Amino acid sequence: MGTVEPQVATQSEAQTVDGFQLVIDALKLNGLDTIYGLPGIPITDLTRRAQAAGLRVLSFRHEQNAGYAASIAGFLTQKPGICLTVSAPGFLNGLNALAHATVNCFPMILISGSSEREIVDLQQGDYEEMDQLAIAKPVAKAAFRVLHADDIGVGIARAIRAAVSGRPGGVYLDLPAKLFAQSIDAAAGKNSLIKVVDAAPKQIPAPESIKRALDLLRSAKKPLIVLGKGAAYAQADAQIKDLVEKTGIPYLPMSMAKGLLPDTHELCASAARSFVLPGADVVMLIGARLNWLLSHGKGKTWGGKGHKDWGGQKFIQIDISPQEADSNVRIDAPVVGDIGSCVSALLSNLGNLPKPPAEWLNAINEKKTTNVAKMGETLAKNPSPMNFHSALNVVRDIVKANPDAMLVNEGANALDFTRSIVDMYKPRKRIDVGTWGIMGVGMGYCVAAAVVTRQPVIAIEGDSAFGFSGMEVETICRYDLPVCIVIMNNNGVYKGTDKDPTGRDPAPTVFVKGARYDKLMEAFGGVGVNATTPAELRKAMEEAIRSKKPTLINAVIDETAGTESGRITSLNPSAAKKK
Ligand code: ADP
Ligand code: TPW
Ligand code: MG
DSSP, rough: TTTHHHHHHHHHHHHHEEHHHHHHHHHTTOOOOEEOOOEEEEEEEOOOHHTTTTEEEOOSHHHHHHHHHHHHHHHHHOOOOEEEEEEEEHHHHHHHHHHHHHHHHEEEEEEEEEHHHHHTTOOOOOOOOOOOHHGGGGSSSEEEEEOOGGGGHHHHHHHHHHHHHHSSEEEEEEEHHHHHEEEEEEEHHHHHHHSSSSSSHHHHHHHHHHHHHHHHHTTSEEEEEEEEEEHHHOHHHHHHHHHHHHHHHOOEEGGGGGTTSSSSSSTBBBHHHHHHHHHHHHEEEEOOSSSGGGGGGGGGGOOSTTTOOOOEEEEEESSSSSOOOTTTSSSEEESSSOOHHHHHHHHHHHOOOOOOOOOHHHHHHHHHHHHHHHHHHHHHHHOOOOOOHHHHHHHHHHHHTTTSSEEEESSHHHHHHHHSSSSSSSSTOOEESSGGGGGOOOOHHHHHHHHHHSOOOEOOOEHHHHTTGGGHHHHHHEEEEEEEEEEEEEEESOOSOBOOTSSSSSSTTOOTTTTOOOHHHHHTTTTTEOSSHHHHHHHHHHHHHHHHOEEEEEEEOOOOOOOOOOOGGGGGGGHHHHO
């Protein structure tokens, strides 16, 4: 603070404003009040002055985690999450998250300081020299560089529009060191800032596309709705609930769409996934892509005989991107627009759409009943050592009792089992590895989830997954966030039983046996608990939620319990359930 105040005073006396201040003012003007980042030349003073100006500046231990935090803040708020890094190495550390944001359609802006253009472009070996703009472009939805202070307003406005309009994504904004120190006339500076009007305009679907979709639904004998994370992002929760309930069509939520309607809803077909996908005749995708997570809309998952075989379904696809349709299989009725507008248009034109035949609904319910009963039996067991099921049975109860809590989830078995066992009750409560199945999002997500929602956060982490961002437990303690991390500790990747056939080293998938991750939390003043039984886990989780203290529970899981889960089919909850 001591260094900040005189600077501000000097500026106002001289009636000038510098680049630092213009960046801060442009962010504030657009309601971007939180920065996830890591300081250093040339952006250290930007972090200090942003904090002094009232922005929330959350400082991380590694830029990748700050970036993941920004990306998920974007998903949760529909405003671009801001990640701020230093040049070359800091920028590169943030780049993974930028790519993640783009791939997952989360709005985010990675702002990185950069070195002297003249030196970088002549490759004369500047401090942290790198042509960052060129490197960011292939993984960003858009990338911009600002060279003059009076263009900062435009640069930030363009970055915001690019991040949130149409299909959201990651945007890179390159701010060279020299820019921050440039001073311009204060009035001209103020005038150069842009408060973005209608950053993500509604996109109304064409009436004929609505008619086409409804005609197809009318012809369906076995209709199915698939809800994706685009539907969760769109915050059209009431319309989506209405659509499902008024049409009576069973729905399948993708991982991050769980809870859009409660997983316990009578029309939720999650527990009959491997029955409804091949069985459906008309499938309406709402904010979900037919990518690998849905087996590309073909093959055995969809009732096709071979890997490339089409199952015969007709598809309706609601998506904001006009290019998404036909990316994997034929889409018979594309509906292009924002989900809120599309679903509203469907609702107001439903007319006398018949309810799905009872035969289809009964068959689904039968499957659900059988599968739920089977799962119930498995969950009720209490083996020693604890396994994924007996531990997740506890998590399931805790989440049920705390439906507003955020659930962060990553790992392989720790992911697949949690997704299929732990029911979600409210929209946008479950955040996870997303489209890439990426490990390392955990602690960054925890920080952003706690900061954005002000709700308790529960993180269910594989021991390997946790390791990618584990140092951020210090960040969680520093900001005293109500985060309860549960490490499903099975001594490694998938399981802890592999051996090096030569006997020389530990196997590549195996970690230190009996590691005590709980001690890591204690090192920074948080609560660490070692839990070897479901009862101990329950007690520790309840206490964490009650106390709101940063807590890490090392849940000791049978090291033989997991399955090799790097396969595509492992993301199918019913496949995971069978094992
Ligand atoms: P999931 O992994 O849950 O299946 P995807 O990430 O594959 O979901 O798909 C999300 C889709 O949602 C993307 O195709 C994206 O274009 C779309 N989308 C995102 N936001 C909106 C919106 N507001 N309106 C319509 N479509 C959207
Ligand atoms: C950035 C590959 C997929 S799942 C996983 C790895 C390394 C870890 C699984 O072990 P974990 O879970 O977390 O202990 P569990 O319960 O099965 O034991 N690097 C990145 N992303 C991915 N997806 C990988 C590697 C991977
Ligand atoms: Mg593990």
